[in-house]
Amino acid sequence: MISLALFNNKGGVGKTTLTYHLAHMLQRLGKRVLAVDLDPQSNLTAAILDEAELEILWGQDSELFAQDGYAAQQALFTRTDGHRTIADAVRPILEGTGDIDPVSPVSVIDGLWLLPGNLELSKFEDKLSASWLSGYGGDLAAVRTTTAFHRIIERAALAVDADLVLIDVGPNLGAINRAALLAADTVLMPMAADLFSLKGLLNLGPTLRDWRSTWRELVLPKIPASISAPPRRWSHSVM
Numbered sequence: 001m002i003s004l005a006l007f008n009n010k011g012g013v014g015k016t017t018l019t020y021h022l023a024h025m026l027q028r029l030g031k032r033v034l035a036v037d038l039d040p041q042s043n044l045t046a047a048i049l050d051e052a053e054l055e056i057l058w059g060q061d062s063e064l065f066a067q068d069g070y071a072a073q074q075a076l077f078t079r080t081d082g083h084r085t086i087a088d089a090v091r092p093i094l095e096g097t098g099d100i101d102p103v104s105p106v107s108v109i110d111g112l113w114l115l116p117g118n119l120e121l122s123k124f125e126d127k128l129s130a131s132w133l134s135g136y137g138g139d140l141a142a143v144r145t146t147t148a149f150h151r152i153i154e155r156a157a158l159a160v161d162a163d164l165v166l167i168d169v170g171p172n173l174g175a176i177n178r179a180a181l182l183a184a185d186t187v188l189m190p191m192a193a194d195l196f197s198l199k200g201l202l203n204l205g206p207t208l209r210d211w212r213s214t215w216r217e218l219v220l221p222k223i224p225a226s227i228s229a230p231p232r233r234w235s236h237s238v239m
Contacts, residue, residue, distance in 0.1 A: 002164055002185050003157070004166055004167065004184060004186050004187070005184035006169070006188050006189075007188075012192070013171075019044055020044060020048065023166050026164055026166075032112075033165075034166070036115040038121070039168055041117075044168040045085075045117045045118075048108055049079070049114070057084075079106050079108070080106055088103055089103045094124055099144055100152055102152055105156045105159065113160050115153065125175050126175075128145060129175035132146060143219070143222075149183040150228065167184050182215055189201055
């Protein structure tokens, strides 16, 4: 299984669009694909699922379904029934009540699954930021926080026997993206033909190298074998 994060610090370069189309293209080529939405804006989730399914997934009451005569319509949207989001998976860590609570991927079509995003994931930012420095000393609670995305994705990929994992992230260099990019085997950087995209690439390269160097040298050696963690080596490419 190979995991690939699509990221550029510059917004509007087509990360989510490319993730969406790559997921469907690879599925049509016979690959088992897991799409993961780690952008709190949840644009990939909104692109893959329709509005009624999003209402069920995010726990919003649908005005349409509340109307008499439309009860039969709700039965048509079953892909998200009983499913939860990435935000639900990390909630025990955020609230200090336990470790990750793995969520089951939503089956989109045969051979393609989605780990849905949620706007509430933004609440995890401060927790991840505080845990980064604590992880230097081998603090296990901090390590579990920093590796949360890696372990959630790993379990979901194993559950569906995924060949490829495509991870969509937001356009920033915050703590959520740091944990998301560490969780990926490789990083693909979509580029637009403009100066701002190039500037985003110039900012990202040194930052990504620093994150991963720090992880390899200061954190990874202190992580016990009982906690699954991102590996020592990664690669990246530009598109």
